Amino acid sequence: MPTFSVRRHAGIALLALLALSAALSLAGCNRNGGETGVVAESAPPPAPMQAAAGYAGGMAMKDQRMRSVEPAAEPSASEAQQDGTPLERFLAVRQDLSVEVPAEQLADAWGKVRDLCGTLKCELLSSSLLRETPQQPGNAMLEMRVEPADVDRLLGGLAGVASVVSHTTTSEDKTAEVIDVEARIKNRTEFRDSLRVMLRDTVTKRTMTDLLAIQRTLSDTQAELDAIATQRKVLAQQTSKQHIQIQFTAKRALVSSGDGYSPMRNALRNAGSVLSESVGSLITFIAAVLPWLLLVVLPLGWLARVLWRRRRAS
Template identity: 30%
Template sequence: MTVKTSSLVQLAFAVSLGLALTGCEQSGNSDASQGIAAAPQAKLAMAPARFAAESSAVNDGSQQSYIEEKQYLRFELPASEVQPKWKAASDQCQPRDCEILSASIQQSNQQQPSADLTVRVARDKAQAFLDNLGQNGLIESTITRQDRTAEVIDVDAKLKNLQDVRDRLRALLNQNTGSLGDVVQLEKQLGDVQARLDSATSQRAYLANQTEKVRIDMHFNTEPSFSDEGIFGPLKNVLYDSGRIFVSTLSDVLYFIIQLIPWLIVIIPASWIGLRLLRKPRRR
């Protein structure tokens, strides 16, 4: 029994050393992984299932790349077309291949309508989404890409190492040898490894969602109209500013009068009494 216990402790020590090395590797890359903290479960559920593929997969003889892509589109449309264009773009986003991150529209009698829509589309469906959206009213288009390959490889390596450590710990526990203290220590280490494994899995799912889908930000604005401004537009602006300045000045005067009224109640009687006192000596 002593030999078995000694062997179990040695194996546990080796596993603990492997876990410590994994922890050092994680801390050395903490700056890279800070921006990819675990995403909400709702978004993780929508991450593509392909994230489990090895990052070292070969594509046409070269290492697979993981690129995060974002596109920004700005449209200027007649006021009557802003809401239909925004709704058509929203309706294109089907839950299976697309998710709406944010959507808003502003309509009022005081201002022209405008709308915003942000979606994340599966990469193989992104071009079809853009084609259906059309280029009518498109005045600005921007594409930005960021290489996330190094981050994916790092997280995949962590996942593999943590899975190996977890499997070794489970094998040790299944042997049912050693003292109760050894078993408790192994279970504690197993729980720590599983927590790190869950965190790494969430990071990988987040990266998959970023690299296997394209984020598209769209802004729909009302195009400027000559009839809105007209030839008398500058004159109208001058008259408006003049009236605003006049009203503002008048309000300042009214504030001053209101603040002066309490003092007038004291000043007027005091002035009248002072004049009466000054007049009496002259009469003598």
């Protein structure tokens, strides 16, 4: 009997503890649920207020539609290739050559290379020819843009008529510039098309001021797009063709001063020039002294003769 009484009291205590724990848990859940409900749920506004807000938002969107149509951010060159494909490179290649040709063949060699450019995919940018004169040697120049496939043919034809003295090749990477320009073209084209759609829209009511603003923005965008397209064409010329400049000079004979040098032979070779210089100096001296002979020496001679005759007569 005592054992049964102890067990009954223990069971009652355990049930009391379980009831207290369940009550505390329910109280915490109600508290959290109430707070969450306050934050997450709010009473919807009345229907008239919703209609007014929708009308005001539509008017604001209509007034700001022109200013809100802005071009998207232009991708940079580093973000142009995100799919892992190889990036196409655009290089501006330039070649500068200096060649020597015999003086009597300079004009002929220059003309042959210029005519060869006309038979290839070659664009002649500038050319000049200065023939040899007693005061200065002759020289010539050619500047052109050549397709990469025809560069070897042009240089091969040049090697057949002249001796290459120096050949310099440089290249400039224009990849980033080309990607940026193409992104700007795409972006401005989309912006221009959206403006044209707004002008053709007959459903939305716009004032004359709005229409004029759209038209003015469209004109400015088209002008900017034309300028960017011109820049892209210039880049295409620089990267699709090689810039080649050839400088023609006349060969100069070098005088050897080795064992064959002879002072007597050199003096005989220069005798004519020395004699001509001496005769020229004599003529210059006579031309400088002759006026003084006529003005001073002849009157003094005549006076001396008169005095001598008088002295002899006396």
